[in-house]
Amino acid sequence: MTAQAEIAAGYASESATIELGAVLVDGTVEPTAHVRIPLSMVNRHGLVAGATGTGKTKTLQLLAEQLSAHGVPVLMADVKGDLSGLSRQGAASDRTTARAQDTGDDWQPQSFPVQFLSIGAGGIGVPLRATVTSFGPILLSKVLGLNDTQESTLGLIFHWADSKGLPLLDTKDLRSVIQHLTGDEGKADLKGVGGVSSATAGVILRALVNLEAQGGDRFFGEPELDPADLMRERDGKGVISLLELAELQGNPALFSTFLMWLLAELFETLPEEGDVEKPKLVFFFDEAHLLFSNASKAFLDQIAQTVKLIRSKGIGVFFCTQLPTDIPNEVLSQLGTRVQHALRAFTPDDQKALARTVKTYPTTPHYDLEKSLTSLGIGEAVITVLSEKGAPTPVAWTRLRAPRSLMDTIGNDAIKQATGASDLHGKYSESVDRESAYEQLMRKVAPPQQQERQRAPEPQRQEEEPGLVEKVLGNSAVKSFLRSAGSALAREITRGVFGTSRKRR
Ligand SMILES: Nc1ncnc2c1ncn2[C@@H]1O[C@H](COP(=O)(O)OP(=O)(O)OP(=O)(O)O)[C@@H](O)[C@H]1O
Numbered sequence: 246m247t248a249q250a251e252i253a254a255g256y257a258s259e260s261a262t263i264e265l266g267a268v269l270v271d272g273t274v275e276p277t278a279h280v281r282i283p284l285s286m287v288n289r290h291g292l293v294a295g296a297t298g299t300g301k302t303k304t305l306q307l308l309a310e311q312l313s314a315h316g317v318p319v320l321m322a323d324v325k326g327d328l329s330g331l332s333r334q335g336a337a338s339d340r341t342t343a344r345a346q347d348t349g350d351d352w353q354p355q356s357f358p359v360q361f362l363s364i365g366a367g368g369i370g371v372p373l374r375a376t377v378t379s380f381g382p383i384l385l386s387k388v389l390g391l392n393d394t395q396e397s398t399l400g401l402i403f404h405w406a407d408s409k410g411l412p413l414l415d416t417k418d419l420r421s422v423i424q425h426l427t428g429d430e431g432k433a434d435l436k437g438v439g440g441v442s443s444a445t446a447g448v449i450l451r452a453l454v455n456l457e458a459q460g461g462d463r464f465f466g467e468p469e470l471d472p473a474d475l476m477r478e479r480d481g482k483g484v485i486s487l488l489e490l491a492e493l494q495g496n497p498a499l500f501s502t503f504l505m506w507l508l509a510e511l512f513e514t515l516p517e518e519g520d521v522e523k524p525k526l527v528f529f530f531d532e533a534h535l536l537f538s539n540a541s542k543a544f545l546d547q548i549a550q551t552v553k554l555i556r557s558k559g560i561g562v563f564f565c566t567q568l569p570t571d572i573p574n575e576v577l578s579q580l581g582t583r584v585q586h587a588l589r590a591f592t593p594d595d596q597k598a599l600a601r602t603v604k605t606y607p608t609t610p611h612y613d614l615e616k617s618l619t620s621l622g623i624g625e626a627v628i629t630v631l632s633e634k635g636a637p638t639p640v641a642w643t644r645l646r647a648p649r650s651l652m653d654t655i656g657n658d659a660i661k662q663a664t665g666a667s668d669l670h671g672k673y674s675e676s677v678d679r680e681s682a683y684e685q686l687m688r689k690v691a692p693p694q695q696q697e698r699q700r701a702p703e704p705q706r707q708e709e710e711p712g713l714v715e716k717v718l719g720n721s722a723v724k725s726f727l728r729s730a731g732s733a734l735a736r737e738i739t740r741g742v743f744g745t746s747r748k749r750r
């Protein structure tokens with residue numbers, strides 16, 4: 246048996262797979278030696294990493310295509326606009342033909358159902374929004390760049406608004422609550438909240454005003470995104486939702502936290518699935534380093550926890566970044582699929598990152614990993630995944646298949662046209678400003694019961710004895726999640742694992 250065949254044997258699978266490419270050893274590729282991910286393991290998450298220009302985006306395109314073809318919806322950020330080509334058939338060329346031959350692929354041009362989304366109004370896709378209440382203090386602190394003290398103060402401010410049943414739909418609402426709490430009338434309320442210094446509240450207020458001045462407020466408000474709109478099928482194919490982010494590069498923290506909010510929302514709304522034959526949805530975090538840089542401890546803990554728990558909801562998460570060392574260990578250790586494109590080793594820091602990356606791979610008799618990782622060609626990667634049984638597969642230097650859709654942008658005009666024609670357009674294009682904290686504080690705080698009745702349909706009630714739950718579940722995150730998921734014991738707004746709140750429609 247050749248070395249290529251020996252490695253490929255570790256990727257044999259009885260059930261449906263995503264075909265990544267063919268094994269290469271000592272510079273020789275073997276088209277029949279396939280490298281693949283069992284579809285049932287995609288919710289064990291993954292990492293696509295590599296230096297700039299090494300083929301990361303094309304790998305994401307390849308993954309998205311095959312997921313869609315298997316009826317799995319996909320959500321991904323289109324950071325540079327080049328993923329919009331998923332909606333068009335690819336062009337055959339000598340290069341694609343050669344790659345198809347190398348990888349044992351019966352390549353055919355193909356297009357996939359795509360919907361284009363944007364964060365907030367003013368983008369080229371259908372605008373998505375979230376309310377400030379639903380976003381919650383942890384994520385908002387990340388967007389505002391608050392330090393730990395300021396973050397906990399923001400938490401108390403949210404807590405006060407939640408306990409009064411004051412909905413914070415947009416930044417104007419939050420601003421008015423902070424102004425109320427730091428104004429003469431609110432001083433007494435502020436005492437009740439405890440530990441909120443008006444100086445810190447002032448800092449938060451300024452950060453908020455800055456965010457508004459940069460246009461960062463256009464994303465907060467209603468109608469809020471219904472996660473079901475991300476989990477659609479068209480003609481048996483999973484719909485690929487592309488978040489068009491080119492216009493958001495000025496505020497990268499906002500888009501990475503927005504994706505995290507979406508993930509938390511999905512976690513709170515989807516049922517437990519246990520082991521799945523194929524994922525319900527796959528989520529790609531491109532430029533994932535933005536999510537982790539300057540993140541608070543609370544934020545990092547919440548990401549690690551959400552990634553861990555979301556698997557049981559049938560959701561797969563793939564992070565994409567230049568260096569695997571951009572991802573904290575608690576998250577990295579949960580990523581079953583590793584697609585590592587070429588790394589550079591120019592500087593001592595590069596070399597350290599390289600050595601650390603090598604250590605995260607299973608040992609292999611076939612490659613000197615340190616050398617391999619720096620000599621991979623474009624569109625090649627060192628791969629290990631989880632087998633059907635959940636064990637790591639042998640390390641494989643892989644030549645990746647070529648995407649079947651267009652490897653280029655379709656252009657802003659075509660994207661705008663598709664957006665206008667989308668059935669989501671009517672649902673989300675206009676923002677609504679219903680009565681919220683701003684208006685209510687203007688009129689002085691009304692009794693919360695009354696507000697609740699005006700504001701939201703009764704959530705389904707489930708009898709639940711609080712004393713028992715508290716006793717059984719020591720974990721406060723789980724407690725608050727259960728509370729927000731099931732019961733309506735309190736009139737107050739409750740918060741889930743990520744400090745986000747359940748939607749109240
Ligand atoms: N699987 C592939 N099949 C065919 N061509 C590929 C493949 N992967 C990469 N290429 C070629 O390499 C080029 C660069 O790939 P890609 O845009 O995916 O790099 P990247 O790592 O995302 O870069 P950046 O960090 O700049 O975003 C592509 O335009 C394409 O020509």
Ligand SMILES: [Mg+2]
Pocket residue numbers: 301302303
């Ligand atoms: Mg790219």
